[in-house]
Amino acid sequence: MLWSGSRARMTMLFIGFGGVVALVWMRLGAPDVALAEAAVGAALTGALILRAQGSVPSPLPERSLPWIIRGLVAGLSVAVFSALAWALISLDWQVRPGLEGAVEARLPESGVTNPVTAVLLNFRGYDTLLEVAVLLIATAAVWCLGRSPETPRLPPGDPLYLALLRPLIPLLCIVAGYLLWLGAFAPGGAFQAGAVLSGALLLLLVAGLPRAPGQMDTLRLRVTIAAGLLVFVVVAAATAMSQSTLLQYPPGLAKHLILVIEAALTLSVAFTFLVLFQGGRPAPPDGRA
Amino acid sequence: MSGAWLPIVVLSISLIAAPLIFATAERRVALRTTINLCAAVLKLGLVAYLTWQVAFEGARYAWRWPMAAGSDLVLQVDPLALLFLSLSAGLWLLTTIYAIGYLEDAPHRSRFFGFFSLCVAATTGIALAGNLYTFLIFYELLTLATYPLVVHRQTPEALRGGRIYLAYTLTGGMLLLVGTVWLGSAAGSLDFVTAGNPALASVDPITLTAIFALLLAGLGVKAALFPAHGWLPQAMVAPAPVSALLHAVAVVKAGAFGIIRVVEEVFGIALTVKLGLALPLAGLAAFTIIYGSLQALRQDDLKRRLAYSTVSQVSYIVLGAALFSPLALIGALMHLVHQGLMKITLFMCAGNIAEAVHLYKVSDLDGIGRRLPWTMTAFTVAALGMIGVPPLAGFVSKWYLAAGGIDDQNAWVVLVLLASSGLNALYLLPILHRAWFKAPTAATAGAASGRLEIKWTLLAPPLVTAALVIGVGLFANAPFSPLSWARLIATGEIPRLPEGLIR
Amino acid sequence: MPPVQGLRMSDAAGALLAGVDWAAVAILTPLVGGAAAFVLPNRARAIGVAASGATAAAAVALVWLIATGGPYDLAVGGWSAPLGIRLAADGLSAALLGMTNLVGASVAVHVALTGRATKNDPEAGVAAWGFWPLWLLLLAGLNALYLSADIFNLYVTLEMVGLSAVGLAALSGKADAFKAAMRYLLVGIIASLVYLLGVTLLYAQYGVLDLATLRQVMIPAPATQLAMVAMLAALAMKSALFPLHGWLPPAHGNATAPVSALLSALVVKASLYIAVRLWLDLFEPTGVGAGAVATVLGILGACAVLWGGLQALIAKRLKLVVAYSTVAQVGYLFMCFPLWAGGREALTAFVYLAVAHAFAKSALFLACEQVQRALGDDQMSSLSRPELPGAVKITFALAAVSLVGLPPSGGFIGKWLLLDSTLLHGPTVWTVAVLCGTLLSAAAMARVLARFFAPEEQAVAQDLVVGDAASWRFSLTPLLLAAAAVGIGLLGAWPAELVNVGETVQ
DSSP states (O other): OTTOOOHHHHHHHHHHHHHHHHHHHHTSOTTHHHHHHHHHHHHHHHHHHHHHHHTSSOOOOOOOOOHHHHHHHHHHHHHHHHHHHHHHHHSOSTTOOOSHHHHHHHGGGGSOSOHHHHIIIIITHHHHHHHHHHHHHHHHHHHHHOBOOOOOOOOTTOHHHHHHHHHHHHHHHHHHHHHHHHTTTSSOOHHHHHHHHHHHHHHHHHTTOTTOTTSBOOHHHHHHHHHHHHHHHHHHHHHHHHTSSTTOOOTTTHHHHHHHHHHHHHHHHHHHHHHHHHTSBOBOTTOOO | OTTTTHHHHHHHHHHHHHHHHHHSOTTOHHHHHHHHHHHHHHHHHHHHHHHHIIIIIOOOEEEEEOOSSSSOEEEEEOHHHHHHHHHHHHHHHHHHHHHHHHTTTOSOHHHHHHHHHHHHHHHHHHHHBSBHHHHHHHHHHHHHHHHHHHTTTOOHHHHHHHHHHHHHHHHHHHHHHHHHHHHHHHHSOOBOOTTOOGGGGGSOHHHHHHHHHHHHHHHHHHTTOTTSOTHHHHGGGSOHHHHHHHHHTSHHHHHHHHHHIIIIIIIOHHHHHHTTOHHHHHHHHHHHHHHHHHHHHHOOBHHHHHHHHHHHHHHHHHHHHHSSOHHHHHHHHHHHHHHHHHHHHHHHHHHHHHHHHOOOBGGGOTTHHHHSHHHHHHHHHHHHHHHTOTTSHHHHHHHHHHHHHHHTTOTHHHHHHHHHHHHHHHHHHHHHHHHHHSOOOTTTOSOOOSSOSSOHHHHHHHHHHHHHHHHHHHTTTSTTSHHHHHHHHHHHHSOOOOSSSOO | OOOOTTOOOOHHHHHHHHTSOHHHHHHHHHHHHHHHHHHOGGGHHHHHHHHHHHHHHHHHHHHHHHHHHOOEEEEGGGOOTTTSOEEEEOHHHHHHHHHHHHHHHHHHHHHHHHHHHTTTOTTTSOOHHHHHHHHHHHHHHHHHHHHBOBHHHHHHHHHHHHHHHHHHHTTTOOHHHHHHHHHHHHHHHHHHHHHHHHHHHHHHHHSOOBHHHHHHHOOOOHHHHHHHHHHHHHHHHHTTOTTSOTTHHHHHHHSOHHHHHHIIIIIHHHHHHHHHHHIIIIITTTTOSOHHHHHHHHHHHHHHHHHHHHHHHHOSBHHHHHHHHHHHHHHHHHHTGGGGGGOTHHHHHHHHHHHHHHHHHHHHHHHHHHHHHHHSSOBGGGGGSTTSOHHHHHHHHHHHHHHHTOTTSHHHHHHHHHHHHHHHHSOHHHHHHHHHHHHHHHHHHHHHHHHTTSOOOOOOOOOSOHHHHTSHHHHHHHHHHHHHHHHGGGSOSHHHHHHTSSSSOO
């Protein structure tokens, strides 16, 4: 796979592989979805960087490889996928042990009633803390690759589009807020809310509005992107100091702390997706290169 | 033990001098010379003090530093260590003086003298090593420190010689490393113990034989044992003081000294004989003695002829160590010192000839004795010593080696020694004949103008060593002579002194 | 496990140290620093140096506590396994943590020192705003990785390390570097997913992610073995084990020097450490990993030693020589796998080789930067030019001594222990491979060093910042790192005792 010359082929391979992994997670039970979310989140950021690569010149050169190597790669892939399929079939999914029992038993202590949120923000909150760092890394890495290219935009001031946006943006914001709030007791949470919010931001960006958020590399933008990580780390440090255990929320405060973290995360996730979509570092406000 | 720090101090003197010299600016000649000479004199004084303590107070000093692998780093002062240490300390001083004169106004002198000091530090470490592990560390350091000296001239030939030198010595070092690691894991101890390390008794003979072969192969490279001698003539591209140091003190002697340590103090000569390894080693040494002499006969280049002579002469030491007789060991230990004195004289004289009249070939040396009388006098003394003319240094050691051969019921050794002496005469006497009895050519004519034939820094060192060549032969039985010291060591290693042959 | 001898300190100071969770400090400090450096690019250098230094101090404190007081163990959030995530560190993690933070802080100081000197030279210097956040987040990822005892959390840390490394590799802005970084990214993503696949298979079978819990329930079922193969293959790919090393030389050879130093010295070790951790704590004791798997890894390692050595010997650019030497050194580390069945020497050998390589290799890459600056390029044939500062030559010589494994360096101790284990537990061909590899690397390094003694060429007129290259700002850190690589060998026996603290993470 390493030697596949064309970028398109590599991307296909990557997507195909990601699909297989996603399928595997699909067969897992409820709290495991949290893990799946985390895993997909991390893998997705990689894909987003690949997406960013498309917007920068000098891709890998097209090169055709000797048929022996191609055959070997093909054979290897077939072998890997068959082994995988066999493993999936051979597993006895009905009696599979899992964390459901443990999550159910400790759910009341977690401060939330949605098991997915409990896993993501409390039981395995440390994973999420590092995932948030992965998001920031992805942003910084994409910004290192170069300036963002011109995002395709509608002609400014298209009346029809603007008329559509006027009700849609507030609605999306409300939906995002609702999803955020919902995360405590039903499917939802910061990542979903952030995704919806970033949709709203994208709509604004494409509209070609001069003051749409996220098109300039300003202090405010950077603070927003880093806010999720900073708030999470502050909570982690505070718990490490006050409870002498990293990320052990004080009794009774868990719910509030989780909400604070998730709120910050929602903003950060939304703006991270926005800048990742742009595929490069936005221009500084004063227009210098 | 009180004074445990003394060995590390001896080592540190040249080890600290090296970076100081490196840091000295190229043009600060006086400062660099001062550092060099102070370090050399200081070290010689300390070695003299240690010799006194060991001889009269029976003192032994050991300094240990734990290491993560193998065993401890041990530096210890014992009679055998002092033999080699005093040789290196004494000749370092003389060679330094010689090198200061030889390299006057040459480029890269700070680099040269820095590595020179490092090289001597490595030799000191080799002498003081209290186990094979420590020995290995300094043995490799010696390889690294001598490479820049060999390639010092930075010519393509020098680089080629250096490459060959590195290829041989690094491979040898690798074999020594494997042998040492293997010995450590098989026997559990790498210590040098008088008359052999008892820990080896529990190891099976085949393993021991393989380890012995690896160690000897590794050490044989530096000792220029056949067939690993190829680097030595190539390393002749180095400046004269380096050749002198390489042949007399540092590299080949490190190999020979290592072989003595391994045969006498790791395996023990009794075990070596029991394993049937002593005779092959003696045979290889004997072959190298004859082979080196025959090769020397064919060389017209003076330094190359002397180089092959070294191949031959160093194997005397190996031969003596491989014979199960205290007399042979005495001969070997003495030759370690005697050969050093004689060979350094010859190389410094060859350097003087090259420096004064720019002649490098034996066939060009007609009548050189009139142009460089003092140099050629020293050369003559050392050459006669090499041949074994009584009462010079070479005679005494060869006599003991021959006696040892008879004592060990290996009378063929006497024949080898006689043949080698004959060959020595064949390749050295023609030089003397040309120098003294042939009419000078255009190149060698012009009589020495002024008071001295060449500057005193180049003349004094070979004269001193030539005087020592006479002295150690004439006063062989004096206290602190190499003979008495070798006798002290040998009676410890092989506690049985045969009656009759030599008192 | 008794505390390591010779590391005694006063009780009061010990209690003071023990009162703080240094592991948390070592993870959170670089996270905050990374975010702050991202937000405030103009203050990034100061933030970066301060955070790297503070993190290194915390890591040293943690290593000290582990050495004197035994393994570290913490259930994050108070949720014990299997529900929560456990942080744990034994001697092996501690040694690598110490290595990462000391080398990392040194490189950070180097970047700060040289970055200031080359303000007007954006081509040569590392773009500060990109470097500092990525480096600090990489450091956080590395520290979290060495402290993790959870196979899923290990995946997340692996992602942190992998992505930040890609960003750093692309920093120089040159087309070659960009191309190499993209290939590196692709390899990284594929390897991550393969690793994740292994995690998934294990989780599907056993329902736990914690290492110690998994160890108790794991059985050598075929699906488990498949998971093991997937995870080890992924980690081998990330560690550039032959024949999956193709991405490494271009990525390390084209990045800016400090980044190459970090990638070669630290990042490669991280995935390798996970492989070792999983093998020693999971696959070997549960019988999932048969000796054959270890043997295959060892054989590939031996091939890497020989192939990397050969490539280093014929490479035309200095940085490629150094990069291929990493391929060979990774080979040595994989050669330890089949030897672990025999005893702990091989683990100590692994740590010595890894740590000595980290110091020596970072020194070499930083010295390469100076070569590049002084000569304008890093072609092997240019090395004999007289403009090369003496400090570079000394740095190269010292680092080469350690890389080749000559005494008394750390590399020598590692090689000694490795040879010792191969002689005791391996076939003879193993010993021969180590020796051949050593000779090859000796030849490669001798080829570089001999250039310093080559017949001198005339100085070529350069409009480059030649005066800069000779400045102490450029030579100080590489020289110290190279000296440390040699000095590690003389530290005495306590590093070996540290490695043996806590035989496994419990």
